[in-house]
Amino acid sequence: MAMTLNQLVLRSMRKNAKNYYLYVFALIFSVTLYYSFVTLQYNPAITKEIGNGMTATILKAASYLLLFIVIFFVLYANKLFMNRRSKEIGLYQLVGMPKGLVTRLIAIENIILWLGAIILGVFMGFITSRIFVMILLKIIEKDAFVELSFSIEALLRTVIVFLLLLMVVILQTAMRIRRVSLLSLITTTVVADEKVKKFNAFQMILGFIGLVFIGYGYYLSTTLLDLLDDPTLTPDKMLIQLLLILTLTIGGTYFVFRFSVALILNMVRKSKKGLMSVADVLSLSTIMHRMKSSAMSLTTITILSATTLGILTLAYISYYSADAMAQDSVSYDYVMYEDTGFDLIDEFDKEGIQYTRHDLDLLAVQADVRPLLLKEFALKKDVSTLLTVQVVSQKDIQNKLPNLQLKEDEGYIVGYDSLSAENIRLESEKPIQFITSTGTDEIFITEVTEESLVPNYHNYNFITVIVSDFYFQKLLHDPLNENQKIVGMELKEEDQLKKAEEVFEENKVSVEIPYPSGLATKTVSVESQEIYRLDILNSFGLTIFISGFLGLAFLIATGSILYFKQMSEADEEKGAYTILRKMGFTTNEIMKGIRRKQLFNFGFPLLIGLSHSYFAVKAGWVFFGTELVAPLLITMSIYIILYSIFAILSAGYYRKVVENAF
Amino acid sequence: MIILRGRKIKKVFGKKTNTQEVLKDIDIEVREGEFVGIMGPSGSGKTTLLNVLASIDKVTEGMIEINNFNLQKMKEQKLAQFRREQLGFVFQDYNLLDTLTVKENIYLPLSVGKVPKTVAEKKIKDITTLLGIEDILNKYPNEISGGQKQRTSAARALVGNPSIVFADEPTGALDSKSATALLSNLEKINKEKKVTIMMVTHDPVAASFCSRVLFLKDGQIYSELYKGEKDRKQFYREIMNTQSVLSGDGYDA
Ligand SMILES: Nc1ncnc2c1ncn2[C@@H]1O[C@H](COP(=O)(O)OP(=O)(O)O)[C@@H](O)[C@H]1O
Ligand SMILES: [Mg+2]
Numbered sequence: 001m002a003m004t005l006n007q008l009v010l011r012s013m014r015k016n017a018k019n020y021y022l023y024v025f026a027l028i029f030s031v032t033l034y035y036s037f038v039t040l041q042y043n044p045a046i047t048k049e050i051g052n053g054m055t056a057t058i059l060k061a062a063s064y065l066l067l068f069i070v071i072f073f074v075l076y077a078n079k080l081f082m083n084r085r086s087k088e089i090g091l092y093q094l095v096g097m098p099k100g101l102v103t104r105l106i107a108i109e110n111i112i113l114w115l116g117a118i119i120l121g122v123f124m125g126f127i128t129s130r131i132f133v134m135i136l137l138k139i140i141e142k143d144a145f146v147e148l149s150f151s152i153e154a155l156l157r158t159v160i161v162f163l164l165l166l167m168v169v170i171l172q173t174a175m176r177i178r179r180v181s182l183l184s185l186i187t188t189t190v191v192a193d194e195k196v197k198k199f200n201a202f203q204m205i206l207g208f209i210g211l212v213f214i215g216y217g218y219y220l221s222t223t224l225l226d227l228l229d230d231p232t233l234t235p236d237k238m239l240i241q242l243l244l245i246l247t248l249t250i251g252g253t254y255f256v257f258r259f260s261v262a263l264i265l266n267m268v269r270k271s272k273k274g275l276m277s278v279a280d281v282l283s284l285s286t287i288m289h290r291m292k293s294s295a296m297s298l299t300t301i302t303i304l305s306a307t308t309l310g311i312l313t314l315a316y317i318s319y320y321s322a323d324a325m326a327q328d329s330v331s332y333d334y335v336m337y338e339d340t341g342f343d344l345i346d347e348f349d350k351e352g353i354q355y356t357r358h359d360l361d362l363l364a365v366q367a368d369v370r371p372l373l374l375k376e377f378a379l380k381k382d383v384s385t386l387l388t389v390q391v392v393s394q395k396d397i398q399n400k401l402p403n404l405q406l407k408e409d410e411g412y413i414v415g416y417d418s419l420s421a422e423n424i425r426l427e428s429e430k431p432i433q434f435i436t437s438t439g440t441d442e443i444f445i446t447e448v449t450e451e452s453l454v455p456n457y458h459n460y461n462f463i464t465v466i467v468s469d470f471y472f473q474k475l476l477h478d479p480l481n482e483n484q485k486i487v488g489m490e491l492k493e494e495d496q497l498k499k500a501e502e503v504f505e506e507n508k509v510s511v512e513i514p515y516p517s518g519l520a521t522k523t524v525s526v527e528s529q530e531i532y533r534l535d536i537l538n539s540f541g542l543t544i545f546i547s548g549f550l551g552l553a554f555l556i557a558t559g560s561i562l563y564f565k566q567m568s569e570a571d572e573e574k575g576a577y578t579i580l581r582k583m584g585f586t587t588n589e590i591m592k593g594i595r596r597k598q599l600f601n602f603g604f605p606l607l608i609g610l611s612h613s614y615f616a617v618k619a620g621w622v623f624f625g626t627e628l629v630a631p632l633l634i635t636m637s638i639y640i641i642l643y644s645i646f647a648i649l650s651a652g653y654y655r656k657v658v659e660n661a662f
Numbered sequence: 663m664i665i666l667r668g669r670k671i672k673k674v675f676g677k678k679t680n681t682q683e684v685l686k687d688i689d690i691e692v693r694e695g696e697f698v699g700i701m702g703p704s705g706s707g708k709t710t711l712l713n714v715l716a717s718i719d720k721v722t723e724g725m726i727e728i729n730n731f732n733l734q735k736m737k738e739q740k741l742a743q744f745r746r747e748q749l750g751f752v753f754q755d756y757n758l759l760d761t762l763t764v765k766e767n768i769y770l771p772l773s774v775g776k777v778p779k780t781v782a783e784k785k786i787k788d789i790t791t792l793l794g795i796e797d798i799l800n801k802y803p804n805e806i807s808g809g810q811k812q813r814t815s816a817a818r819a820l821v822g823n824p825s826i827v828f829a830d831e832p833t834g835a836l837d838s839k840s841a842t843a844l845l846s847n848l849e850k851i852n853k854e855k856k857v858t859i860m861m862v863t864h865d866p867v868a869a870s871f872c873s874r875v876l877f878l879k880d881g882q883i884y885s886e887l888y889k890g891e892k893d894r895k896q897f898y899r900e901i902m903n904t905q906s907v908l909s910g911d912g913y914d915a
Binding site: 273274275276277278281285286288289576578579580581582583584585586588589662 | 758818
């Protein structure tokens with residue numbers, strides 16, 4: 001018997017090569033991804049070179065997320081694999097093989113496949129982990145060299161995880177073979193359809209509720225930021241709100257797929273009164289009949305897509321904002337404070353570095369912004385409108401705003417960024433009140449702009465008011481106000497940056513400066529925009545990398561699942577294509593209908609996923625950076641392109657099936 | 663008028679050393695309005711012959727003309743269109759799309775042409791009334807009997823007014839009562855609407871509904887019977903006789 005068993009396994013393996021290659025691809029992909037990530041995680045050089053004390057924790061958390069993707073993907077692939085082979089398994093039983101033997105056969109086969117996949121995956125993972133390190137260092141613009149040796153620890157971990165997973169798969173298979181009757185094994189592929197006949201009011205209501213849920217979830221997500229300002233907010237309350245939003249959108253998505261879609265399609269179909277074109281037949285009716293079985297997986301794909309997109313966008317926002325944030329915080333290539341770091345200027349001269357020098361007086365002035373508030377903006381109770389604002393004279397900023405013309409009692413606000421806007425909403429054409437020793441002065445604000453043109457010295461990330469030279473002199477001589485002289489230097493030649501940075505490194509100085517309150521001091525140093533930018537990259541770099549890594553893993557997993565699913569659908573529908581082609585419909589006519597179906601199967605989850613991720617990103621992006629639109633659009637476009645590859649692949653598969661269906 | 667003409671039809675399966683000549687130099691002519699039966703032992707090439715005549719399969723050698731269109735000279739695209747407009751098909755296993763209702767299945771052949779919706783409705787009504795399935799139009803294939811399925815299939819084949827209908831063992835999966843009902847319907851349609859029908863069958867009763875029966879053996883036409891003025895019982899006996907002559911060489915029916 002043993003001999004026969006071996007032969008059988010080998011023969012069936014060879015015969016099912018097509019089914020295997022998908023499954024094996026999923027396995028190898030999962031092992032590769034997991035091993036390469038764990039290799040990074042266990043490499044001490046990584047934790048030393050990159051980021052901060054959180055690095056190890058972040059890596060660990062990410063590895064669990066990755067594990068989740070891998071488990072989900074492998075189990076799903078196995079399920080599809082078993083579905084496709086149900087006929088073969090039924091046949092074994094039909095010829096009199098006992099269930100135990102069939103189970104053993106499948107188990108042996110799985111063990112062989114998995115061992116192969118683990119070996120190959122680890123090998124590939126070893127190579128890809130190098131590529132990933134290179135990408136990571138590139139992201140954070142670091143020239144460091146990270147030695148990557150073959151990690152036994154990572155290997156051990158990978159082997160344990162996948163052997164456990166293998167056991168789960170074998171157990172699952174065994175249970176499936178045990179439970180399922182011979183007849184249903186043979187006919188699994190045929191009964192996947194649900195016959196949608198009558199739609200009752202109940203289903204209609206559920207379909208509608210799905211839409212309402214999503215809408216309400218979106219609405220709640222937009223109120224999330226305001227919630228943060230609520231003084232009675234507790235972490236529990238926040239968590240409940242988050243869970244509520246998640247439940248509403250995920251539940252709503254499922255309802256939409258399960259009920260709304262079939263409902264709407266059925267209505268369209270009814271309206272045709274039995275006269276459907278071939279394209280309708282291949283899109284409308286197939287989708288409708290499959291909705292019950294595919295609602296779950298389409299929901300999963302939608303949610304995964306939304307999560308992926310959300311993570312990727314947020315990470316990209318930080319990355320993308322690094323420039324802007326550096327520009328915001330250090331408004332010139334180099335910023336120096338009075339009497340500090342003036343050596344640097346001499347050094348630049350000595351090294352022949354070309355620069356322009358800008359001297360600024362930065363005043364800290366108390367002001368009341370209440371008259372400036374947006375009319376509709378309801379100020380939170382405990383938020384004071386009495387604030388320290390920076391004031392700068394028009395002549396000092398002439399180089400950045402050459403067209404600015406201010407009258408004596410006029411002002412121009414810069415540095416009103418999104419974070420400031422979250423707390424206090426201002427509008428132009430209204431006055432601001434400066435508090436001076438002789439009383440309050442009203443200065444009419446002509447414009448409120450976002451760009452931060454002046455270093456934030458006196459207040460962190462709040463507005464700076466540019467005033468006329470005349471009025472500035474008044475404020476300057478008011479003993480209430482504290483002045484800080486600042487020198488900003490702008491390099492003339494971009495390609496001297498590297499050299500300038502070297503000079504800067506050797507001449508760094510920092511001084512203790514008291515806060516305006518006089519209660520504490522802060523260390524300020526000569527600042528370099530480039531260093532600030534690299535700092536941001538360094539602290540966000542790891543998050544960005546991990547998000548990218550996980551995002552890619554999610555994308556490939558979801559894309560592959562959709563592709564696998566479409567492949568089995570194509571195989572199941574081959575009979576229908578045969579009938580249609582015999583009747584005289586051309587491949588192109590049939591493909592027209594299939595493409596419509598594909599548009600739905602890929603496009604609809606994508607569309608809802610994009611919409612979900614948009615609201616998710618909108619709800620929390622201010623914590624990640626300063627730019628929303630560009631990173632959002634770029635991430636979404638790249639995602640759509642990569643995602644489309646899977647749609648194109650599966651369309652190709654359909655075409656092959658239709659062409660061979662005769 | 664001759665509607666179908668086949669000359670020296672040869673069909674070889676397999677490649678190189680492992681070939682099998684299934685059809686050997688078959689000549690065939692079918693006149694408009696004929697109801698031709700094709701009989702023969704299992705594996706004698708009946709299905710193959712029907713498929714090449716119906717342009718579903720290609721001949722290895724020879725020529726086939728339907729309505730003066732030479733099938734071998736037509737490109738794939740053109741051939742598909744020709745099939746859709748001029749031919750109808752009924753198969754043993756019904757070949758209905760099970761995600762579509764009876765009516766939607768029957769409408770399919772009309773769906774690409776420029777048939778106005780109202781005309782299509784009328785055509786569907788006429789043919790389904792003729793076949794006695796007008797009451798099940800909104801049912802799905804899995805909700806109706808085998809006989810009804812096959813009549814649906816026949817309705818779909820006939821609804822576009824094809825020049826010729828090909829049927830491969832249409833009664834093969836039916837009980838004798840449903841089979842007789844279907845055959846009577848086909849006979850009626852053949853007589854009343856002058857639709858030409860070619861039907862493969864291994865059942866002498868089914869063949870006795872035809873106006874002419876061809877016997878295939880080893881890829882060649884072995885003999886041919888005309889019904890003429892005979893009634894069905896007489897024709898049936900004649901068919902049985904011919905078959906028993908054939909069965910001397912191992913006929914399996
Ligand atoms: N696609 C094919 N490839 C190879 N051989 C075939 C193919 N189709 C039919 N045959 C062979 O041709 C012969 C005739 O088949 P068929 O026309 O189906 O016979 P019948 O319908 O009379 O039972 C059989 O021996 C069969 O094995
Ligand atoms: Mg046959």
